[in-house]
Amino acid sequence: MALQAKIKKKFFGFTLDVEFETKEGCMGILGASGCGKSMTLKCIAGIEKPDSGRIVLNGRVLFDSEKKINLPVQKRNVGYLFQNYALFPTMTVEQNLMVVMEGKKEEKRAKIKEQLERFELSGLEKRYPSQLSGGQQQRVALARMLLHQPEIIMLDEPFSALDGFLKDTLQLEMLELIEEYQKDVLMVSHSRDEIYRFCDNMVLLEKGSCILKGKTTDIFANPRKMEAARLTGCKNISAAEKRGSHSVYARDWDFVFETEEEVKDSIKYIGIRAHYMKPSDVPEKINSMKIVSAGYTETPFENQHLFKNAENPKSKRLWYIEEKPDLKETTEQPLPSYMVFPKKSLMLLE
Structure with missing residues (x-):
């Protein structure tokens, strides 16, 4: 069994029009802020x-x-974990859990004790939400939700309010919870990394409409639509023109690519992810662009290069991202003269 949802709702000049069905495990809804993700969950919850x-x-x-x-x-x-956890501020942890339960007081206390131990909250029973950390508040909200024994769990941006280290820790705990729960889970997020980590299947929302549905790994590997490529984090997308059955001209980069996939007449864009190209000192036979540096940034673990087609300085920039071999290496390493675009890494997009 599963959740089938077909929802249409108009409000404030915006129309939510979605249709999807969950499959066993965790399904993700990925989209930018204001695309209708949270409204979808609220409609399902009533x-x-x-x-x-x-x-x-x-x-x-x-x-x-x-x-x-x-x-x-x-x-x-339906179990619904709100972004702000929706704990009652004037109730203690124990009271927040007690309020969703039915039955005799002794039975309720026994179940609450079990949940407190499960979520490592023992000793916090008499504390109020304001006296808890963000991670503890989330655990209380999860414990309260599961005490109700819902048929489906819905998670609304569950990690958006947490700092980096705590977020990583709680994500591991959430993965264990989802595996243990063995029922449908529906998770919405604007983070492609969270959706990829948690969800076997996903729905992409754009301005209130489903633009793509399917297996998460398949959508990331071949998003098929320009909007889907952007939502899944592709930094390099150009308007494109078909030049042959396996040839595409990228207008923004002024370069003709040979493709592994046959080029359909409906193709309007071409994309390549910033990690999936290869710098080279010498040109290769296929898809080798002579380049010139156009900028550089870095994170603690990545070098992020910007470059242009050297044959046309007015062309738009592309991103190339590589892992740092050594965290102590902070000096910018210049790119070689050519960038090679493997056929298998090119994404043809409508």
Whole structure:
């Protein structure tokens, strides 16, 4: 069983129009801020009502505009982890967990103790949310959500408020939780790295619409659409013209590429990821561009080069990113005279 969602909702000059179905495991929704990711989750949870559509969870209809079905939040059995965790500020940790439970007081306390131990929160029962770290607040919110035994977990930007080290630690914990949960998980994020790490399948949202759905690794390897390539982090995209069955002219870079894939008439762009090209001192037979440096930046672990086609100084810049062989090496290492673009790394985009 799974979640099937078909949602259409208009608000403030923006239309959310999405349709997807979860598969076993974790599905991700990737998109920029304001594309409708969080609104999609709110419609599934029952916090917002779609104008039209149908939402079915494990064969149970949560919403159907034609049949006028709209189950209230408390009857949907959906676990929703909000961006800000939505803990009650005037309640202690124990009270925040107690509020979602039914049954005898002794039974509830036993289950709460079990969850506190599971999420390493023992000893924090009497603390208020303001007295907890961001990571502890997230653990409390997760514990509260799972006490309700939801049929699906929905995570809304679960790591956006956390610093780097804590984020890495909690992501590992979340991966373990998802494996243990063994039910559907729906996660929304603007971070391509988070979606790639957690999600076997994904949906790409652009301005309220699904532009691509499928297996996460397949979409990153071959996004097929220009917008999808940008959302998955491709830095090098040029307008393109078909020159032959396996030949494309990149207008922005003033260069003709030979391609491994057959060029369809619908192709409008060409892209290559910044890590997937090869600097060279001498030209190779195919796809070797004579280059000139156009800038340089660095991170602690990467050298980030900008370069142009030396044959046309007015052409647009491209990115080439390489790992630093030594963290102590901070001096810029100039690129050689040529950049080689492997056929298999070129992405033909509509």
